[in-house]
Amino acid sequence: MKNRRSGDARASLWGILPIIKPTGLTSHDVVVKIRRILDVQKVGHTGTLDPLASGLLVLCVGGATRFAGYLTSQDKTYRARIMLGAATATDDAEGNVVFHFEGDLGKLVTEKRLRQAIKALSGSTKQVPPAYSSKKIGGVPAYRLARRGEKAELAPVPVRIDLVRVLKVELPELEVEFSCSAGTYLRAFARDLGTKLGCGGYLSSLVRTACGDFTLKDARPLEEFSAAGPKEIKRKFLLPVETALSWMPAVVLDTSGLERIYHGQAIDLAEGGFALEEGQSFAQGKHEVRLHAEKGNFLGIGVLDVLGVNAVCLHPKRLMPEAFPFK
Numbered sequence: 001m002k003n004r005r006s007g008d009a010r011a012s013l014w015g016i017l018p019i020i021k022p023t024g025l026t027s028h029d030v031v032v033k034i035r036r037i038l039d040v041q042k043v044g045h046t047g048t049l050d051p052l053a054s055g056l057l058v059l060c061v062g063g064a065t066r067f068a069g070y071l072t073s074q075d076k077t078y079r080a081r082i083m084l085g086a087a088t089a090t091d092d093a094e095g096n097v098v099f100h101f102e103g104d105l106g107k108l109v110t111e112k113r114l115r116q117a118i119k120a121l122s123g124s125t126k127q128v129p130p131a132y133s134s135k136k137i138g139g140v141p142a143y144r145l146a147r148r149g150e151k152a153e154l155a156p157v158p159v160r161i162d163l164v165r166v167l168k169v170e171l172p173e174l175e176v177e178f179s180c181s182a183g184t185y186l187r188a189f190a191r192d193l194g195t196k197l198g199c200g201g202y203l204s205s206l207v208r209t210a211c212g213d214f215t216l217k218d219a220r221p222l223e224e225f226s227a228a229g230p231k232e233i234k235r236k237f238l239l240p241v242e243t244a245l246s247w248m249p250a251v252v253l254d255t256s257g258l259e260r261i262y263h264g265q266a267i268d269l270a271e272g273g274f275a276l277e278e279g280q281s282f283a284q285g286k287h288e289v290r291l292h293a294e295k296g297n298f299l300g301i302g303v304l305d306v307l308g309v310n311a312v313c314l315h316p317k318r319l320m321p322e323a324f325p326f327k
Contacts, residue, residue, distance in 0.1 A: 012063055012240075012303060013040050014062030014064045014241065015240055016059070016060060016071075016214075017059040017244055018056060018059075018214050019034070019056075019057045019059060020056065020220065020221045021056075021220060021222065023053065024051055025051060027048045030167075031044065032227070034225060036228075037225055037228075037230070037233070038187060038233065040061060042231075042286035043061050043065070044059065044068050044072075045057055045059055046059070046072045047072055047182060047227070048066050049206075050206070052206065053207065054206070055206075055208035055209060055216060056209060056211055056216050057217075060241075060244075062238075063323070067301070068156070070113035070244060071212055074083055074182060075179060076182060076184070077210035078177070079178075079209055080206045081204045081205040082174045083172055084101075084105060084171065084200070085100070085171075086099060086110060086172075086200050086202065087201065090130060090131075091130040091185075091188060092187050092203045092204070093202060093205070101198075101199040103171055103199070108199055109169075111169075115195050118166070121192055121193060122161045123160070124158065124257050126159045127184065127189070128156050129142070130142075130188055133154070133185065133231060133253045137153070157183065159185075163179060164175040186206060212247075213244075213246055214244075220237055240298060244288060249277065249290070250277055250291075251290065251291055252277070252294060253274045253291060254274065254275070256272065257273030262319070262321070262326060264316055266313050266314060267313065268313050269310075270310065282306045283306065285306060286304070286305050286306075287303070288304075289301070289317075291304050291319075299323050299324060300317070301318045302316050303315045303317050
C-alpha cells in the first residue's frame with residue numbers, strides 16, 4: 001500500500017518548473033538532480049544552457065514533458081559579456097586562445113563601427129554554429145570531432161536576432177542584452193562580432209533572463225529545490241502546464257466532449273461537446289488550441305479545423321490522459 005501511494009504521488013507531479021541554473025552544471029545535470037529530488041523519471045529541459053552559462057532553465061515535469069517542444073521553440077532573452085581582442089577554440093572563455101589582437105582596441109572599436117557590426121549580424125540571418133557544439137556531422141556531434149582535432153565543417157543555420165542592446169562598453173569587454181530565436185548561438189555571435197571588427201571575440205559570460213513568457217522572476221535557485229521535498233515543490237514551485245501555453249487560445253469541453261476527445265474522436269461544433277471562449281473568432285484554416293474542462297483544468301492541445309462560418313471541427317492532438325476525470 002505504501003508503494004502504491006508513493007507511485008500515486010509521483011504520478012500526480014506534473015507541471016512547469018522554472019529554475020535558476022548556476023554556472024558549472026550542464027542542463028542535463030540539473031535535470032538529473034530534479035529527477036532524484038522528485039523521484040520522477042519524466043523531467044526534461046526546454047533549451048540547453050552551456051556549463052559556462054547561468055540563468056533561467058525551464059523544466060517540464062511528468063506529463064508536461066509532452067509539451068516541452070512548445071517551450072523549446074520560443075524566443076529567448078539573454079544578458080551577455082563579450083570579450084574583444086582575442087578568439088578561442090570554443091568561442092567562449094573555456095577554450096584555448098587561438099588568436100590575440102596586438103593593436104589598439106580603442107581606435108578599432110569605435111561606437112560607429114560597433115553599431116555597424118551589430119546591425120550586420122542582427123535580424124533574420126544565417127549563423128555557423130561553434131565547432132564545439134552538439135550539431136551533428138554525419139551523425140557525430142561536432143564537439144567530438146573538434147576534440148579529436150578534426151575540422152568540423154558546419155553548415156550555416158537560419159536564426160533570428162531581434163534585439164542587440166549594448167549596455168556597457170569597457171574595452172576589451174562589452175555587456176550586451178539579446179533577444180533571439182531558439183537555436184541561436186551567442187558564442188557564434190561573439191565570434192562573428194570580433195571577426196567583423198577585425199580583433200577577434202568570444203563569449204565570456206551568459207545569463208538567460210527569459211524563455212517565452214517566463215522570466216528570472218518566475219524562477220528559484222536550484223539549491224532551494226534541493227532543500228525542499230516533492231510535496232513542498234508541488235505546493236510552492238510547480239506551475240500549471242497551461243502557464244507555458246498562455247498565448248494559445250482555449251476551448252472548453254463539456255462532459256460529452258471530454259469523453260470523445262479522450263477516446264481520440266473529433267467533434268463537430270454543430271453537434272456540441274465544446275465551446276469557444278466568448279469573443280473568440282478564427283480565420284479559415286487549422287489552429288492549435290488549449291483544451292480545458294468546464295472546471296478549468298488543462299487537458300491538452302487540440303486542433304480546431306475551421307472550414308467555414310458554421311463548419312468547425314475539433315481534433316485531439318496531444319493530451320494529458322492523467323488530467324481527464326476517468327480511471
